[in-house]
Amino acid sequence: MNQSIISTFLLFVLIAPIFGQMFYPKHKMTKKYFIITLKTVTWHEAFYHCRSIDMNLVSISSKAENDQIKQQIIDEGHIEFGQFWTSGTKLPDNSYKWLGIGKRVGFSDWFSGKPDNFNENDVNCIQILEKGKGWNNAPCNLKQHIICEQELIEYEYCNH
Template sequence: MNLVSISSKADSDQITQQIKDQGHEGSAFWTSGTKLGDNITWLWMGNGRPVSFTNWAPGQPDNLNHYTESCINIFSNDMVWGPNTAQKWNDIRCSRELNIICEESLIEYEYCST
């Protein structure tokens, strides 16, 4: 199992719906997104792929207060972070304690007859 990687709007919408369905709109969550040493390139550590789809909250990523914010979290509801931020992405220091969303790889096998 790995922290979640979000590669499409459909993935993002599914995760957002799951957060809402479970009643966790007021919680922030880690993803597997992280910024590499070049301080520019974002990568999903869960699957090793570059971040191509993004769902940043307005003004993000921002390295708030000049901290090195190298990890991606999913914001909680608008009341905490401002309008249009609910379940959007934020860059944050990787040392923060947040909830997690994990994903498990699905391995499919096809059985062949001889």
């Protein structure tokens, strides 16, 4: 009896993933960005504002994603609005981490000479500079505009 139950369980464990792929659609993760320019806020306020609307302060993982955000800033007419907060923050070892996704910053688009250690203990947050100049490390208590991001799942269904 026990051997029959174990055999049935093992058969299910081996075959279930095959059937799952037949009946469930393929999917990919994408991001949608929301640029908020109605008011300026500190980095901490920006972080909590995005979380309060079930989003994250933007994290940028690739050149393509960075270019997409810069283009959206231009397309939506926000190019003259100044700086925008990202979820990037400096760690004690002087590296940077995206708190929105919990990963270290890999790709970067630092403005020339940045990051710097001007007033070393005070420049811990990453901002996107005006007019697409790149990133800057800035004091977290500055008031900036916000870019929130929302992860979306796009499904692909079979059309047979």
